[in-house]
Amino acid sequence: MQRRPSLARLGLTMAAASALVFPTAAAQAVTASPDVSTPVAISTPEGETMSYIVNVSKINYGHLRKAERGITAAGGTIVQRWPQIGVFVVHSTKADFLSKLRSSKNRAIASVGPTRTAPVKEGTPAGAKPGKNSQKGTQGFLGYDTGEATAAGPALDPREGEQWNNTLIKADKAHEITDGSRAITVAVVDSGIEPDHPDLQDNIDVRRSVNCSNAGRVDTSSTGWFATTSGHGTHVAGTIAAARNKIGIVGVAPGVKLASVKVVNDDGFIYPEYAVCGIMWTAQKRIPVANHSYYVDPFQFWCDDQADQAAAKEAVRRAFAFAHRRGVVSTAAAGNSAYDLANKTTDETSPNDTTPIKRELNNTCHDIPAELPNVVTVSAIDKESELASFSNYGNGVIDVAAPGRAILSTYPGQRWASLSGTSMAAPHVAGVVALLKSTHRDATANQITAMLREQATDHQCPAGDKKCTGTPAYNSYYGDGIIDALAAVQR
Template sequence: MHHATRSKRLIVALSGAGLVAASMLTGPASASVAADEPTSTPVPIATPEGQLMSYIVNAKHANAGQTRLVESAVKAAGGEVVQSWPQIGVVVAHSTKADFRADVVELDSGHAVDSVGASRTAAVSEGTPGTGGATANGQLSVGGWLAGQDVTAAEAVTLDPREGEQWDMTQIKADKAHEITDGSSDVLVGVLDSGIDSTHPDLAPNVDLANSVNCTEAGRPDTAAGAAEPTTSAHGTHVAGTIAAARNGVGIVGVAPGVTMASVKVVNDDGYIYPEYAVCGFVWAAEHGMDVTNNSYYVDPFEFWCDDQPDQHAAKEAVRRAVTFSTKKGVVHAAAAGNAAYDLANKTTNTSSPNDGTAVNRTLNSTCHDIPTELDGVVTTSSITQAGTLSSFSNRGLGVIDVAAPGSAILSTVPGGYALFSGTSMASPHAAGVLALLKSTHPDATPAQLIDMLRAQATDTACSTTTRGAACVGPVEDNSYFGEGVIDALAAVS
């Protein structure tokens, strides 16, 4: 989400007690730095005594026994277990102890801790919810799914009032796809964002409230009535409209207007998506029958998370585990490439992170990634204009971008009406919508097969004139601006 509303911010002076040296933390980096590369610039996170901070503690193995051992180490070190995910061996903890990270390692009597790191540079603002040790039961809830709808050819398509303004749907041939099918309501798309306005007349028919959740309570799932509704941002509602605004004679129509959506709120009221929120969202999607997720954000507070920095590695590893787990459960993920006009294939420096404290002028290396968009199994989506050129703000990268989709001046739903937003945040939901159509027409396809189809069916698009940042490189079949091409909704249902 960093993004359209706050310009890829969507996107502390570090001294004194609580600074932890890399040698004091356990767990190997998931990727080593090449001999000819620099070490990324360290960003030590201060954890003063008495200040409530949030931490990610990863177990060496993803099982209940190892997770319980990690919980014991957390408690012995003076921390409180906020949420445990034994499915992936991840524990979210809070502590006011300056030396919590080092103490968790020292007091790990079961030798279960793989890595530990602070998940943000700022103090916890939401407090510690509930009591410690809450473990998700992993039960699949399907009570809120709408009645099944067969994928059949329609004899005629009746246009919604503002559908003629949706150039983006014409560009990806969604209008033609709708002559065949609007998608199946058996397909559930998780919108990991700032919440969906479930009362909006264009969205209400397709929102599954029973499978919606708020993950911003320190990373602990909150299913209270209204918890997954938007509070300070229209972003998630706009994204949801692009994916699946209903064909109901009102307003606009989404890419897949027949599919179902769940609101998975991962953006807090200050606009941050911390690692524990994202982990909660991906595991929730896996355990609640979702087929597709859309991720129009990068995980805060780092635009790029570097594996050779202990705090960043621990949080990045937790998100990676959550994405991998959900993929294995059958969920396919679309994500925004980012709005910094940056070449993701050639990272060198970054000046915007951490964005919840004092930013540092950082040197980057090949272990540094924008997450979740650069994680395995995630469709990285760049943004294009109505003219078909790369949007001036869009990130790019040879071998990084999978596909391109419309993202400039996109008309969609917002609480109380409709609005034009721009950003790769707006491109990604187009890809998520096409993935939902593919799942509708290929219900037994795996996430890898859906991604292969999406990429293969995309319209090859040759390099265009450089508008900002790095020049376009690569062949028409797969280049740094458009990846394997512009997504094609008609091909997905044909």
């Protein structure tokens, strides 16, 4: 997958950055291998509620209405409409729904495909009987070293001195200038945030928090965005913006606000319809920064040459493109499989909601959202600034690097915990982006991203490490370098 080189190496100035057009999915397809990836059979038993994505071919009223009529005629129930990007989330109990819609010759429909390989548990608005699903999700690649959660300490006993990560990226120096602006909100697109954590409660933007984990529908209930079965989102939130309040730790941008955008269900899955809902909510609410520390279930890699995967992947791509047009800077974790994303071979972990199979991959197969356009992709480093052993990497894929091993942050139960993963690295970048946005309020998403990458500290490949390719200015482990919070507030 061809990614944009840094603006500094292109010789572009900031004035030109806003006009820069990054490669689209269509442009990237030119480099795709002609080999066919391994198909995954998806069973749709009669009577079981299955979930689908339908993408329209043109985003206008006529095509949307024609697509709706086709969906209904084939036996589908529309769960959520996203007319801005021409996407429908649909449930059906009909075994032949997919084949009927694909053979209908409805020109308003560009693609249709399932969003999961297991039946739906949450049901539909029409009250269809939920399907059975006894599997447990992996929360995309949200697996990490659980570390040790520690009880709340004395109110005046800050643990900022334990935050090697903030020192490494010079966030501590940046805080001598600014903690960030209260006018900036960062969307934590994740598993929810503990609402009464003492290090977070004053920074949560309740009005712009939402739950998207119920079939991909927008749930604005007062408690829907709370953390329920996972502490992941709470940990991510603290890294971004734990408050400067003489309690616990300090986030990279402790002065900004946080929106809890919940996209993880209680079984640990982040299905495409959940992710699309979260991204679209962020864009519609004009939240300027969003962190995505997950990959979209049930596939670690979604392949364009497989119709049953391409439709959902396209819907997620459309959502991120819409968010980018609305000025959202999206940061995403690269993943924890020590995988070279630029040279894919096989995957033995997907689909993770039924029975995984060994799949042969080609260049149309991507980790989403990490490998989508309009996303800042982040690898993880340790205290010595070396690539963490678990971190994915890839020449032309990684944009920047950030601390991701043994990161102390907030955790449910009004505690703090030390966790590891690229999930922990990405929120450092979201925090620096929030500082950039705080000090450059009128900058576009492209300009903010360009500054982030230009300001990053170059880091060369380890001597003798043949997996790391590139130059000190840009390589497969560090991208454009290690992020720099101080530079973000000095410019």
